[in-house]
Amino acid sequence: QTQASLSEAIQHWAALYLKYLDILRTLESCYDGMVHPQKRIDIKIVLELVMARILELKQLLIKWNPVHPDLIAPGCEGPLPWEYVNFDDILVDLKLPPKALEVTIPRYFKEELVDNHRTRDKLILALKALKLGENISLDLEPTVEGETTRMMEMTIEEAVGCLQRAERGRQSIARAKVLKNLAE
Structure with a gap:
């Protein structure tokens, strides 16, 4: 049994x-x-x-x-x-x-692994530089490859123009979706 x-x-x-x-x-x-x-x-x-x-x-x-x-x-x-x-x-x-x-x-394991490795590598480089007496800054924030760390400088007019273009593009995409749904 x-x-x-x-x-x-x-x-x-x-x-x-x-x-x-x-x-x-x-x-x-x-x-x-x-x-x-x-x-x-x-x-x-x-x-x-x-x-x-x-x-x-x-x-x-x-x-x-x-x-x-x-x-x-x-x-x-x-x-x-x-x-x-x-x-x-x-x-x-x-x-x-x-x-x-x-x-x-899960794919997020790979994403987190890359971020962890990047942070670890920066920490190791900073510790190595500290041990050897070099002066470097310790930047542990994750950054995208090729991304610049400085802020973009733009005037208020340029920022408003950028936002207006983005909004017009969003509205155009929404209109195109509505027209496509009506055509079907």
Whole structure:
């Protein structure tokens, strides 16, 4: 009876694991398409919670997955946990392709990694210069490659003209969308 209940529990955890992987893919694409910074922060928090839950489920599956009898060596207390979990039956039951098992790595990891490396490199250069006695400024603010750090100087008339051009462009794009929708 315990073997049957363990098998049902593994089936349940495996189904949850696959559903959480689908949720991860959906949230990751939602995060990438989100423009609003406040919503991106909230989606990122949920995305990290989903990744944590996926890891918990994977550990449960590894811990309680029945080991193939050929892997048990005679004289050993028991086999080591095996990282591979067979999802074939669950994929067939849920009518999912094998691609559903692919774990997507969120793109924001790469973005944050680049920013962290840039900040780290600046800090190392500053510490190295400090140690060698050179005098450099420590600028830890992330900057875009090729971006100048000084402020652009413009008169009020130039600034107003720039804003007016941007507003006219925005209005033209909005009008074009309305006309396109009316034409359809």
